[in-house]
Amino acid sequence: xxxxxxxxxxxxxxxxxxxxxxxxxxxxxxxxxxxxxxxxxxxxxxxxxxxxxxxxxxxxxxxxxxxxxxxxxxxxxxxxxxxxxxxxxxxxxxxxxxxxxxxxxxxxxxxxxxxxxxxxxxxxxxxxxxxxxxxxxxxxxxxxxxxxxxxxxxxxxxxxxxxxxxxxxxxxxxxxxxxxxxxxxxxxxxxxxxxxxxxxxxxxxxxxxxxxxxxxxxxxxxxxxxxxxxxxxxxxxxxxxxxxxxxxxxxxxxxxxxxxxxxxxxxxxxx
Numbered sequence: 001x002x003x004x005x006x007x008x009x010x011x012x013x014x015x016x017x018x019x020x021x022x023x024x025x026x027x028x029x030x031x032x033x034x035x036x037x038x039x040x041x042x043x044x045x046x047x048x049x050x051x052x053x054x055x056x057x058x059x060x061x062x063x064x065x066x067x068x069x070x071x072x073x074x075x076x077x078x079x080x081x082x083x084x085x086x087x088x089x090x091x092x093x094x095x096x097x098x099x100x101x102x103x104x105x106x107x108x109x110x111x112x113x114x115x116x117x118x119x120x121x122x123x124x125x126x127x128x129x130x131x132x133x134x135x136x137x138x139x140x141x142x143x144x145x146x147x148x149x150x151x152x153x154x155x156x157x158x159x160x161x162x163x164x165x166x167x168x169x170x171x172x173x174x175x176x177x178x179x180x181x182x183x184x185x186x187x188x189x190x191x192x193x194x195x196x197x198x199x200x201x202x203x204x205x206x207x208x209x210x211x212x213x214x215x216x217x218x219x220x221x222x223x224x225x226x227x228x229x230x231x232x233x234x235x236x237x238x239x240x241x242x243x244x245x246x247x248x249x250x251x252x253x254x255x256x257x258x259x260x261x262x263x264x265x266x267x268x269x270x271x
Contacts, residue, residue: 023192024267028112030191031105034097035115039126042097046127049096050134050219056087057160057223058142061152064159081211085204087220092190092203099128099219103255104184104263111264128248135223143227154231161228163214164221165239169246172216176250177258179215182206183251184259218247 018026034042060083068076091098106123109115146152167175186206193199210217225243228235 018192018194020263021267023188024108024263026191027105027188028108028114031102031109032114034102034106035109035119035123039122042123043126043130045095046097046099046130047134048130049091049098050131050136050223051138052090052094052096052134053087053098053131053220054135054138054142054223055090056084056220057139057227058146058152059083059086060160061142061146061156064156065151065153068156068159077214078212081208084211084220085207088203088207089200092186093196093199097127097130099124099131100180100183100217100251100255101187102127103180103252104260105187107256107260108264111261131219132222135219136226139223139227139230143231147231157224157227158232158234160224161232161235161239164216164225165228165235165243169242172243172246173250175214176216176218176247177254178213178250179210179217179247180251180254180256181258182210182215182254183217184255188259188263216243216247216250218244218251221247 037045060080063079063083064076067079071079088098090096092101102124106120106127110117110120142152143157146156147154164172183206186202189202189206190199193202222240222244225235225240229237229240
């Protein structure tokens, strides 16, 4: 058969979809590389991710400032959700370390028996603290620069934060569980994808859903609530701690249990 005058070539191995066992092996190999990195290098990569993911909040805050008063609430929520993937694309395609990716990724070598629980929690601690510190710094920057230049008003920070904190602990926990589940699946799908464009589309699709649904993400949400706290007296540090604790627990459960453990068990039982 000819296509546009050229002989059609057989499908190459590179174009074939990956087997589930291959995806698991690649995820374990990628995770082991992170465990073998220096603590300084790992922390700095996580710190960078905390900075980079803040660009989602910068874009959302700017769009809210420009169009918030002109759109009905439903349209505004949809438009802001479409801004949500930006920071994730910077982080995941740029290969910085994000905690909600590691909730699923880092536990796979533990399940495989290659890494101890002590090393697992050490890696989690480094990535989590690096993400938070990078996010705090980015939050400080945009909370000062945004209102001063005029591209983000302070009420934008309050709006983004208020959307996350006005819930009971169990609602935040379950919402974050779904977000962590989706982020774990995203890591699995990105490993399965063969091309950068495919990976960007996957990141955009999954994180837009998280944004539209208003699910709680402990790193992006940390920046949102933190900037709301430092720019508005109506949001307290107790609001921040309430959100951050339950969002972190939910994200961790979602990634570890509903992705890593289930996928690992499925592949191993398939043998």
